[in-house]
Amino acid sequence: MIRKAIQVRFTFAGHICRPAILIASDRGFPSDSSSLMKKPKKLLESLIKPFFGSKNEGKKEDLEAIAAKEQKVFRYETLVAATRNFNPKQKLGEGGFGPVFKGLLEDGREVAVKRLGRSSRQGSREFQNEAMLLSTVQHRNVVTLHGYCAHADEQLLVYEYVPNESLDKLLFSKEGNSKKVELEWKLRYQVMVGVARGLLYLHEDAHTTIIHRDIKASNILLDDRWVPKIADFGMARLFPEDQTHVNTRIAGTNSYMAPEYAMHGFLSTKADVFSFGVLVLELVSGRKNSAFSPLPDPDADSLLEWAWNLHKKGQTLELMDPALVPTADVEQVAMCIQVGLLCTQRDPKLRPDMKRVVMILSRKPSILQEPTQPGIPRTRFLSSHGTRGSRTGSGSSGGASSSTVNSASTSAATTSTARYHSSYQEHRPV
Numbered sequence: 001m002i003r004k005a006i007q008v009r010f011t012f013a014g015h016i017c018r019p020a021i022l023i024a025s026d027r028g029f030p031s032d033s034s035s036l037m038k039k040p041k042k043l044l045e046s047l048i049k050p051f052f053g054s055k056n057e058g059k060k061e062d063l064e065a066i067a068a069k070e071q072k073v074f075r076y077e078t079l080v081a082a083t084r085n086f087n088p089k090q091k092l093g094e095g096g097f098g099p100v101f102k103g104l105l106e107d108g109r110e111v112a113v114k115r116l117g118r119s120s121r122q123g124s125r126e127f128q129n130e131a132m133l134l135s136t137v138q139h140r141n142v143v144t145l146h147g148y149c150a151h152a153d154e155q156l157l158v159y160e161y162v163p164n165e166s167l168d169k170l171l172f173s174k175e176g177n178s179k180k181v182e183l184e185w186k187l188r189y190q191v192m193v194g195v196a197r198g199l200l201y202l203h204e205d206a207h208t209t210i211i212h213r214d215i216k217a218s219n220i221l222l223d224d225r226w227v228p229k230i231a232d233f234g235m236a237r238l239f240p241e242d243q244t245h246v247n248t249r250i251a252g253t254n255s256y257m258a259p260e261y262a263m264h265g266f267l268s269t270k271a272d273v274f275s276f277g278v279l280v281l282e283l284v285s286g287r288k289n290s291a292f293s294p295l296p297d298p299d300a301d302s303l304l305e306w307a308w309n310l311h312k313k314g315q316t317l318e319l320m321d322p323a324l325v326p327t328a329d330v331e332q333v334a335m336c337i338q339v340g341l342l343c344t345q346r347d348p349k350l351r352p353d354m355k356r357v358v359m360i361l362s363r364k365p366s367i368l369q370e371p372t373q374p375g376i377p378r379t380r381f382l383s384s385h386g387t388r389g390s391r392t393g394s395g396s397s398g399g400a401s402s403s404t405v406n407s408a409s410t411s412a413a414t415t416s417t418a419r420y421h422s423s424y425q426e427h428r429p430v
């Protein structure tokens, strides 16, 4: 029998608590409703007891205690010991949110500890709620968030450690690098399918819709069997939109960003679909979708434009990374290019959702609909130091003219989000 986990949520003292998971039949409730009612009633009583039961009358167990029971809360000392006092030698790298350290827990688990910047204005309670919610996200293609720690003004996230490098380091490494050669076609295809499944889970199957907002090669980690894991999935939820820190990140030139998001702040799951499409084209071509990566086509400013130009000429296979020639299944490659172009269409309504993408990728190459023009955001940017950059394009295609996304325009974006919402009713804005 197919079984499905159903979360039972309790609202307690204004917080969503998730003390238990019920298992129920996927095909509806059993016909014997009396047995159905008896058991859950007992179960419900035992769950509610800690809050309202006679023994605990008046004693209010708070969120930390519940979370600690679920073993999602890490003591600061535990993380200090695991990372040898955040020893620089343990540092795996540093992202926009702060440094990441490799750690070893007493039980032998290897973890990656992300130390979030101290500038956060987000309340600790809010952070804990979010972190607890996110630590219930579980999928083979999403990095597991084991838990979190809030200590003084520090906020730390504890992830499963993913031993292989991030995809960008393999995919965009210098020619002749043996690791790049290892990324043969089957593997790249496996990465695409895995990322698509992970995204579908975040969009549709997690307890709440999670829009990643930052799908890119450096946020795809590979495990020891090259299974792709989407990382950083919780950042969008953990930092409020008006956070300066996040704005700095949004402001950076992001060649993965859907034009409607980059220009107007309109965010929907289709923004992730767009980024996924860029990632697919990068996997096929072994090239970055960046204005700074030289392309064989002088008329193209970006990988997206090059792919579109080739598509118009019926020559999309020219996009394929020469390193793939010995291993590629050309029919599959052509299909993936088409998927990449469909996902990056300028109009978010025309982009397929991740369910459709997974379906397309899981079956034999077949005839797909014709993609329309891709959306190419011409984004000026603010660097992390707040200086204005100048990545502007000629604006020949894509239909998106230059825009600056900074804290001011982010609040303007909130207004335009409402406008966009009315014209793109089928999307789920956050």
Ligand SMILES: Nc1ncnc2c1ncn2[C@@H]1O[C@H](COP(=O)(O)OP(=O)(O)OP(=O)(O)O)[C@@H](O)[C@H]1O
Binding pocket: 092, 093, 094, 095, 096, 097, 098, 099, 100, 112, 114, 143, 159, 160, 161, 162, 163, 165, 166, 214, 218, 219, 221, 231, 232
């Ligand atoms: N769970 C993990 N397991 C192993 N390494 C990790 C893990 N999470 C992050 N890293 C490594 O830590 C480094 C920093 O990661 P982080 O996600 O903070 O930033 P980023 O993705 O490189 O950049 P940005 O913050 O701009 O997205 C990266 O080199 C990444 O490979």
